[in-house]
Amino acid sequence: MSDDNSDQLEVLTGKHYVTGNLAVAEGSLAVGCKYFGGYPITPSSEIAEHMAMRLPQVNGHFVQFEDEIASIASILGASWGGAKSMTATSGPGYSLMVENIGLGMMTETPCVIVNVQRGGPSTGLPTLVGQQDVMQTKWGSHGDFEPIAISPSTVQECFDQAITCFNLSEKYRLPVTFLLDEVIGHMSERLVIPTKDKIKIISRKKPDVPPEEYLPYKAGKDLVPPMALAGEGYNVMMTGLTHDERGYPDISAEAQEINVRRINDKIRKNKKKIIQLEEYMLDDAEIALVSFGTTARSAKGAVNRAREKGIKVGLLRLITIWPFPDERIQLLADQVKKILVPEINYGQVCKEVERTVHGKTDVKGIFKLGGAIHSPEEILKEIERGTK
């Protein structure tokens, strides 16, 4: 078979019955991922395994590294080399990656990190579900940066939102975290892969000036600078040090102010374009559930059961976790008398909701510490308690 078929092989159009992890891999290939650097870790390893098989078929490269630190460093290098690049891991591996995620934030390097969450801290529950890395994604690396994190609730979304992760990383030039959990990663559902022409692909903006006029970190109104790649004659200059528009180190408070403010503001000022939410039966709701990932499926089940009993409850599902949808939740706080936050951790999104509503309405978490998902009945019980 000639190389010419590799384009078609990127998008396996049709109906499939696959796991979330596999859907993530196929979504990444469909949007043009050409490089995966990774290290095995449960419950994400199937993504690496699938990419090891699939990437060579589409003229891409899979390299298994000695650890997660090397993996993330390599995908940053591959990104500057011109490849859409990714890695996949779980909590402990993500912890090892956070320093270089910071390098990616500071140097504005597009790439995608999949974190299939398991129970922690430490080795915790390698094979069982958790949603405990929400705050690690936000605050794991040192310094100020605004991450983007997306959390899918279905296998179809694992495919669709993998594409979104790559597109956002390319558009805004940053590492994007795809925050799965073990249950979504390992469960099998129907996946419909559309034809190639239906897949929206965004690629990084390239400089439109010759090398002698190019300032690698000078951004226009959108605050995202065009990105020259290695090998194009632009003599790319990249450093994790605070830098000026030329990319030269500038160790001063003034340069820090400009540099770090912009890499944060490019996300803050585009929040509305980035954030995706699903609203379910919220119009007349007096109680709202805020949830994400696998837990949002149980929450939806609880809404259905409560509605049968005549309780006015709805669900706000966070597809985007970071940046956090403050504005929508503030509106919700004006509408409902109680917000319940089921999540598989000891209060991470819940605390963000509390911060956002500022005491305007009651906020209560429904926490599980990892290893099991909520049953709809457990959440229903809390809803019923909230009506009293």
Next chain:
Amino acid sequence: MTEENIDLIESHEHPLDGYLRNGRIPHIFCPGCSLGSIMTVIVDSILAAGFDPKKVAVVSGIGCTGRIAGYLNFDSFHTTHGRAIPFAIGLSVTDPERKVIVVSGDGDLFAIGGNHMIHSARRNADITVICVNNFNYGMTGGQAGPTSYKGQFQSTAPYGSVEEPFNLPDLAASCGAVYVARWTALDVRRMKDSVVEALLKKGFSFVEVLGSCPTTYGRRNQLAEGKMILEHFKEHTELQHGADTREVGISKDGPMIVGKFVDIEGRPTLTDHLLSLQEKGRASISKK
């Protein structure tokens, strides 16, 4: 003297103009530091090897030597501490025509980055690693490191270093590097010839350069000036091409064996393997 005469005797050009970044000089290196001459050798070697400058990328980690990438007017990447090598591998595999050179220090490459060093030699990644060994952590003020020899005084070894140092050429060779050499910063001519060979070698090539660090190493070890360290090199250097790398470890006042130790042909590189995997991947489809 007229202005015209001044023009006759003063050159406004430097041989490396165009290969150093505008506005980045003067550099931050201390008086007596050898990184300036090593940087010159690296640029001279890149030019002598005849690469298209567009296809050359220099990657550094953190530390004094880690600053070199940022002065060079090639594609240059100043990464995190210890992680230059895996970054370089990602950069290298995305374009087999690209020459990726890692330039960093002994602490960066062999302490915090040691794991990447040995594994990239094992997988024969297509990169050249130039390690400037100054026997200590210079940037952070002179702490002992993985190459500090026994009895060496540093800020974290106030009673003298007690641990066995790494023998860098032996480590690189035993892990599979196809080219291994060591030179001192005094030996710029041989160093250049050797770096050119290393750059032209397919696969993982490694050159250790013993550098002078008067400020944080020399002052504590009766070698307070750059010149004294270079004189020490001169007195202790022994040229032994093909020496058994097990025998080239460095000790206090012992000989400093330099030369080309390893030069192997024919070992497939990481890029070779990845390209053959693509063939296998495509073949697996056509069978279906």
